Amino acid sequence: MGIPYDVLGVRASKRSSFMVAASPNEPRVIDSKTSPTQDAVQRGAKMAIIAGSVVAIPTLVGCRVIPWAKANLNYTAQALIISAAAISGFFITADKTILKNARGNTIGKYDKSS
Numbered sequence: 001m002g003i004p005y006d007v008l009g010v011r012a013s014k015r016s017s018f019m020v021a022a023s024p025n026e027p028r029v030i031d032s033k034t035s036p037t038q039d040a041v042q043r044g045a046k047m048a049i050i051a052g053s054v055v056a057i058p059t060l061v062g063c064r065v066i067p068w069a070k071a072n073l074n075y076t077a078q079a080l081i082i083s084a085a086a087i088s089g090f091f092i093t094a095d096k097t098i099l100k101n102a103r104g105n106t107i108g109k110y111d112k113s114s
Contacts (some may be wrong), residue, residue, distance in 0.1 A: 036098060039101070044090040044093045044097070046093075048089045049086075051088070051089030051090075055081065055085035
């Protein structure tokens with residue numbers, strides 16, 4: 001039993017003929033050193049470092065000075081506060097960068113009213 005080889009070959013040949021429409025900016029993206037996705041990851045990582053650093057100092061100081069925070073926020077809670085700020089900074093910045101690049105690819109394509 002199983003799938004006959006000739007049927008398997010027909011299915012594989014159908015898949016290889018599938019074409020995807022290319023972006024008009026594809027040559028520019030290929031020639032550039034970084035892709036928009038890599039740019040988004042780099043900017044997001046930078047923002048995550050900045051956001052984590054900005055949030056870490058007041059969190060750690062507050063947990064040593066403020067009595068309520070000292071009693072209720074253990075090391076895990078402090079780490080979660082700092083990492084939540086870093087993760088949100090990464091994703092917000094990466095999302096904005098990707099949307100900015102996508103908007104740049106579509107400007108002029110749909111608003112040719114003039």
